[in-house]
Amino acid sequence: xxxxxxxxxxxxxLLGASAAGALGFGSLGSAxxxxxxxxxxxxxxxxxxxxxxxxxxxxxxxxxxxxxxxNYLGLGDAEVDKQLSDNFLPLGNTVLEQNALxxxxxxxxxxxxxxxxxxxxxxxxxxxxxxSLKQAGIDPKDIDAVVMSHxxxxxxxxxx
Numbered sequence: 185x186x187x188x189x190x191x192x193x194x195x196x197x198l199l200g201a202s203a204a205g206a207l208g209f210g211s212l213g214s215a216x217x218x219x220x221x222x223x224x225x226x227x228x229x230x231x232x233x234x235x236x237x238x239x240x241x242x243x244x245x246x247x248x249x250x251x252x253x254x255n256y257l258g259l260g261d262a263e264v265d266k267q268l269s270d271n272f273l274p275l276g277n278t279v280l281e282q283n284a285l286x287x288x289x290x291x292x293x294x295x296x297x298x299x300x301x302x303x304x305x306x307x308x309x310x311x312x313x314x315x316s317l318k319q320a321g322i323d324p325k326d327i328d329a330v331v332m333s334h335x336x337x338x339x340x341x342x343x344x
Contacts, residue, residue, distance in 0.1 A: 245306075282310065297331075
């Protein structure tokens with residue numbers, strides 16, 4: 185094979201690819217990939233096994249705490265920044281996720297803590313537990329017991 189033959193082969197490949205694109209074969213992949221925009225967030229729950237039990241963590245929403253340097257006591261500003269950076273978290277605002285645990289024993293459904301219910305005490309992204317439970321396929325009417333793990337404003341919420 186000569187240098188001239190190799191150059192012709194490359195030209196043939198480029199010409200073939202150009203022709204395929206012109207005929208519309210290049211757009212076939214993008215046509216198959218089209219999907220409607222959903223404009224919704226993924227459901228706010230996570231499910232896993234604990235022995236024979238099924239556990240579901242359902243979100244009650246985000247709790248914005250503001251400046252992390254004012255919230256994490258006992259650490260200097262540089263250490264707070266390092267801890268946040270090392271964990272890919274923003275340096276200017278702390279946002280905690282409020283979660284509730286649901287344990288399904290097979291014959292009982294137990295909810296640990298109740299979230300804020302319909303209250304929006306900590307902003308518009310709180311009080312989401314009822315919606316998160318529904319997204320997880322859990323009907324609040326099916327809960328057999330509620331365990332209060334600690335006393336905080338996000339324990340004692342009520343549904344509408």
